[in-house]
Amino acid sequence: MIWFLSQLCALCLCVGIQASEKPNIVIFLVDDLGIGDIGAFGNDTLRTPHVDSICENGVKLDHDLAAASLCTPSRAALMTSRYAIRSGMESVILSLMSPQGLPASEYTLPQMLQEQGYATALIGKWHLGWNRQLMDHYYSPLKRGFDFFFGLPYTLMKDVGGKQEVFEEIGVLGKLYKLLGICLVTSLIVSRLINKKIGVTMALIVLVLAGNYIFNLKTFGIWNSLLVRNDRIVEMHLNLTSITQRLIGEGQSFIKSQHTAEKPVFLFMSWLHVHSHMHPQPPFKGASQHGPYGDAVEETDWAVGQIMDTLKELQMLDNTLFYFSSDHGGDKLEHDEEERLVGGWNGLFRGSKGDGSQEGGIRVPTCVQWPAKLPRRTLVSEPTSQMDLMPTLASIVGGRMPTDRYIDGKDILPLLTGDELRTPHEFLFHYTGQRVSAIRYMPEESRVVYKLHYIWPQWEPGTDTWASFRDQIFATNTPLPKPLLFDVARDPREESPLDTSIEPYSSIMKYIEEAKLKHKQSLIGLRPGYKGNPLEFLNSHRSTFVEYAVQKLSDYF
Numbered sequence: 001m002i003w004f005l006s007q008l009c010a011l012c013l014c015v016g017i018q019a020s021e022k023p024n025i026v027i028f029l030v031d032d033l034g035i036g037d038i039g040a041f042g043n044d045t046l047r048t049p050h051v052d053s054i055c056e057n058g059v060k061l062d063h064d065l066a067a068a069s070l071c072t073p074s075r076a077a078l079m080t081s082r083y084a085i086r087s088g089m090e091s092v093i094l095s096l097m098s099p100q101g102l103p104a105s106e107y108t109l110p111q112m113l114q115e116q117g118y119a120t121a122l123i124g125k126w127h128l129g130w131n132r133q134l135m136d137h138y139y140s141p142l143k144r145g146f147d148f149f150f151g152l153p154y155t156l157m158k159d160v161g162g163k164q165e166v167f168e169e170i171g172v173l174g175k176l177y178k179l180l181g182i183c184l185v186t187s188l189i190v191s192r193l194i195n196k197k198i199g200v201t202m203a204l205i206v207l208v209l210a211g212n213y214i215f216n217l218k219t220f221g222i223w224n225s226l227l228v229r230n231d232r233i234v235e236m237h238l239n240l241t242s243i244t245q246r247l248i249g250e251g252q253s254f255i256k257s258q259h260t261a262e263k264p265v266f267l268f269m270s271w272l273h274v275h276s277h278m279h280p281q282p283p284f285k286g287a288s289q290h291g292p293y294g295d296a297v298e299e300t301d302w303a304v305g306q307i308m309d310t311l312k313e314l315q316m317l318d319n320t321l322f323y324f325s326s327d328h329g330g331d332k333l334e335h336d337e338e339e340r341l342v343g344g345w346n347g348l349f350r351g352s353k354g355d356g357s358q359e360g361g362i363r364v365p366t367c368v369q370w371p372a373k374l375p376r377r378t379l380v381s382e383p384t385s386q387m388d389l390m391p392t393l394a395s396i397v398g399g400r401m402p403t404d405r406y407i408d409g410k411d412i413l414p415l416l417t418g419d420e421l422r423t424p425h426e427f428l429f430h431y432t433g434q435r436v437s438a439i440r441y442m443p444e445e446s447r448v449v450y451k452l453h454y455i456w457p458q459w460e461p462g463t464d465t466w467a468s469f470r471d472q473i474f475a476t477n478t479p480l481p482k483p484l485l486f487d488v489a490r491d492p493r494e495e496s497p498l499d500t501s502i503e504p505y506s507s508i509m510k511y512i513e514e515a516k517l518k519h520k521q522s523l524i525g526l527r528p529g530y531k532g533n534p535l536e537f538l539n540s541h542r543s544t545f546v547e548y549a550v551q552k553l554s555d556y557f
């Protein structure tokens, strides 16, 4: 018996020591931040000292890539280490009412850490689904590996804060008004020339249907800006004035609540900044040289610093791994109601959020700091992917990666420590929606980074921007008549295509094409992802409204 107890104690001790050795992990993910917006990545007018300090005291990834150029697919890939198409998450979730989300069959980064004894929290934006049916919270972060959630199940958008409306901007509302007009005139004609009753009935049906639609789209920002704590709606129609401060406060409380617990901390700070609607607060409002967007970037940097300070106060800094990044490239077209540009800056890269094949859409400013184990002032210029985060953390904490499915990320810990100098990726596939729109190829024996493009955005001639957001959204993206090959390492702006009719480029192109075929084979048998249903907007407010009302009522009983 005594022997057994002593063994048990030894075991506890051992487990205890291991647990305390596991690093705390804090992810800072900014929404729509451009790679050119951060001091450490070359910006000399925006002040980002806290983010810069992460890069300075750790490893800066100079060639890091998001798996997609839009929020939902990029975040799904980061959470699962798999291209979003594998989980059916390749298109953006358009409303909180879409019955779409990260499937339960996916094994996620927070689940992996939870299994390793981590206390896990998501603070801020989720955008990977909410309800499958009324109020079931089937896709809640709490069901995908997080112990605690405070934030927006959906995403911030223009409609939440200002007078601008996304559906107006892309022309949906305009079309709806036109259609309504035509239908009413037709009803009038019918009532005059054919039958009064039929005409009036027609007009009523049209008014009810269109009215519901217009009402939902006009109030879209209210139904979709729920602030949720775990399973409860705490605010409907988000108060943007205080949100950044509240996100910081929740992050700090979570760290403090775990401070004396045995568990290491996994905190995912998923900022609502710097997505529109810009909502910087004093003292940042009006303080930067770059308008509301610059103010929001500087406020985000400060918020990052606030979280880091808390860990420092608790003397947890040394064994905390910080991962800072953006979910994809900056949105060059974004503007506010005064027509000021309020989108990110992608540095020298061409293209923008939404351009899945272009560097400006997918290059992200990533830095990793972990004083206990990683070198300082280190630059890694090898191509890496945000999908590498999960296998790398698994390797650090002794977590498991599933073996029954394709995992697209790689363990890049050796690259971060400097034990390895070459990227473990031979190919990276760049998706635009369901389509592989470009492929990056890193031959083992050289430093060249080839990129083969299959489509090219229909930018305004002579520029690297779309004429409008509307054009970008509804673009058909016709394939290039002949794929274009570049060396991104030497030609980061991708301006001088290599001649694929001659060697060695013709063979290289052939080799990449073979890899594409093989990749396509790995996708056989996938169920097509949810593509959205425009009629959902007809019902969009009901579900949230009912849920909110039920909660409010239950408070009284």
Ligand SMILES: *[C@@H]1O[C@H](CO)[C@@H](O)[C@H](O)[C@H]1NC(C)=O
Residues within 6 Å of the ligand: 036, 037, 042, 043, 044, 045, 046, 290, 294, 343, 344, 345, 347
């Ligand atoms: C710094 O960021 C601002 C705002 O995005 C941008 O306008 C400016 O060009 C950037 N500066 C540099 C040197 O990249």
Ligand SMILES: *[C@@H]1O[C@H](CO)[C@@H](O)[C@H](O)[C@H]1NC(C)=O
Residues within 6 Å of the ligand: 239, 240, 241, 242
């Ligand atoms: C939003 O929060 C701020 C700061 O807490 C508060 O002063 C303001 O009254 C709130 N606005 C609304 C509409 O509740």
